[in-house]
Ligand code: SF4
């Protein structure tokens with residue numbers, strides 16, 4: 377009997393991960409045994425298999441394969457692809473630097489000059505070819521404002537035609553229409569829309585456009601009406617601090633899937649526009665504690681993340697702290713890359729510059745440093761042997777070499793924190809100052825106590841999903 381791969385499965389092989397597969401909408405590939413990989417390679421609708429073989433029965437049962445129909449063939453996307461580079465599944469791709477807004481805090485820019493760079497259609501097609509060769513499967517599409525790109529919908533068609541996935545579109549919402557959403561659905565794409573809303577009553581000023589807040593609300597409502605997933609991104613700073621609780625509650629009431637609050641960081645552009653409006657780390661963590669606990673009390677179903685501080689998952693009633701990032705296996709943790717976000721996603725700026733993480737764009741642009749340019753030299757060689765590859769695979773053990781982290785009693789929980797924040801204050805393998813403040817100024821204890829109080833006040837139950845055993849005793853004092 378002839379068998380064929382289930383249409384959601386594609387086989388891939390990379391240097392270091394020779395036997396793997398993607399399930400269509402999963403962000404990461406999973407590895408397979410060499411034996412299963414070989415059997416699956418021959419399930420192409422052409423080769424005869426023994427239906428009584430244990431392996432065929434098992435692989436059918438778990439949904440990898442099924443009997444093939446007459447003349448049925450694998451799609452190009454499903455066919456095994458041998459990639460002569462290290463594993464990389466996702467790209468956060470800024471397709472244009474142009475924007476219809478002029479955000480005061482845009483961290484993509486190194487100063488107040490408007491970004492004008494953009495991928496041409498030819499450059500997009502070339503890069504898609506490279507992505508395919510490298511086994512990159514999933515995209516976070518960003519800008520500038522990505523919907524402003526004249527070939528945006530052509531790009532969506534091309535991604536869909538190649539069997540790839542758009543997981544997330546970051547937009548200010550101004551150009552989002554019912555028609556665009558319907559076209560995406562027709563292409564089989566179901567992206568999350570990440571829409572910015574920087575505080576009720578403050579959004580227009582931050583975005584530099586009158587009516588921007590109304591527009592963002594319209595886009596959020598439109599996505600919800602159309603059954604699209606929505607994440608609302610909120611930038612927090614001293615000037616909009618008083619509206620944060622109301623803003624996240626309003627989004628919870630609307631029923632968005634996720635809310636992400638982010639501290640505006642000391643990017644060159646924001647400092648130029650707003651002086652010292654950045655929250656200190658302490659102010660931000662106080663805000664984070666208040667937002668998470670006030671939101672948890674409401675019972676709304678949105679997932680709330682306060683970037684680099686903590687998250688609350690309402691369905692399970694669980695909260696997590698970003699500064700606690702350990703698996704319980706210390707040796708294994710030391711070999712891990714410093715940031716799984718960086719290791720699993722290649723950031724590409726609108727001028728083609730390749731970055732470990734988009735939040736580092738302003739930093740590296742300001743220093744005039746380049747890891748490589750996707751428009752000029754492609755990306756495959758960067759995933760073979762390059763400074764970029766060394767940077768994204770830099771292990772946690774390297775961060776432990778900096779004197780602050782090596783002397784820190786919380787290292788086994790923290791692992792040095794976020795690399796983008798480390799760059800703001802030190803260098804790539806330096807400590808993330810915000811995590812030092814989290815531990816040394818008692819934010820773990822403060823937030824745990826605040827959640828206990830919130831539980832008493834609301835009659836709900838909350839559980840900490842990232843406990844630090846050393847600090848538990850202090851909680852009971
Ligand atoms: S370095 Fe920080 S901002 Fe960048 S992906 Fe990692 S955790 Fe996120």
Ligand code: SF4
Nearest residue numbers: 781784790807808812
């Ligand atoms: S020194 Fe700071 S960044 Fe380093 S492990 Fe300790 S808390 Fe984390």
